[in-house]
Amino acid sequence: MTAERFSERSRAERRRRYFRVALGVLVVAALGALAWMVWFSSVLAVRDVEVSGRTTLKQAQVLRVAQVPQGRPLARVDVGAIEQRVSGLDRVDTVEVGRSWPHTISISIVERKSVVWARVDGQIRGIDRNGIAFRSYGSPPKGLLEATIDVTDARDRLQTAESLASVVTLIGRKDPGLREQVESVTASSKDSIELKLTKGRTVVWGSRDDGGRKLQVLTPLLRLEASRYDVSAPDQPTTTP
Incomplete structure (x- = not known):
């Protein structure tokens, strides 16, 4: 009886060992099939591109610049490269690109908004919160203040425009009554902003x-x-008659 029980336990142990080996092989095979399906097959490939958040940009314009590779497995699409290309559009402030499984690349855009306008090289240009002159207008846009930025150096001009836009935004948000009294803004440097x-x-x-x-x-x-x-020194304000 002892020999028979020992033999039976040995067979049972071999069966468990074979089962564990077979299960491991099946798991590896399943993981391999899943990796192949995700990374190399067309089962989870790009078929659609969704663009959201645009207001003035045309979808065809965004898609042309994005260059999303149709038919490529979704997992292998370089979303960072797409973001970089789309962010190069003048009117794009921020962009986020993501994967929407199983077949879609999503592009979410926040367009720049004009805070003020200024005459730049004879053109009427809208300036956004970052001081960037990103678009042209045929005539002075209603609802925006004219900004005169008397700065020649490109870097200093950008910093000055950004500071000026920040002040205008602050006044509009915190004191609408004062904003209604402002007719224009001027600046000869980022530290010399004046309100007319x-x-x-x-x-x-x-x-x-x-x-x-x-x-x-x-x-x-x-x-x-x-x-x-x-x-300019708020703890020591002055007035001139």
Whole structure:
């Protein structure tokens, strides 16, 4: 009986060992088939491209620049390269490209928005929050302030335009009443921003720093009769008759 039980246990152990080996082979084969299907077959290949978020850009324009490889396995599509190509469009602020399984590449765009407009080389150009003159207009766009940026160096001009756009955005968001009084903005550097108000008044704003504090100081200051209000140093504001 002892020999028979030993023999039976040995056979059972061999069967379990064979089962484990067979199961391992099946798992490896399944993983290999799955990897082949995802990375090399046409089962999960690109068939569609979805573009969202565009307002002025045409879908055909985005698709032409994106150059999404139709028929390539979705897992092997270089989404970073697509993002880089689409972000090269003048009107694109940000872009995010992703995979929507099983067959779709999604391109989500946020277009630039004009904050102010300025005359650049004889053209009316919209300037976005980053100071980039990204589009042209046939005539001054309604609802936007004219900006005069008296800076020749390209890098300094970009920084100045960005600071100016930041100030205009802040005023529009925090103090709509003041925004209605602003007729135009000027800057000769990123630290020399001025607001031209109604009734011939001027606000010397200075840099973009301490914007919230400058608004707090300017509100009561504007109640005083003056032609020039200086809040560039908000803790020491001054007025000029």
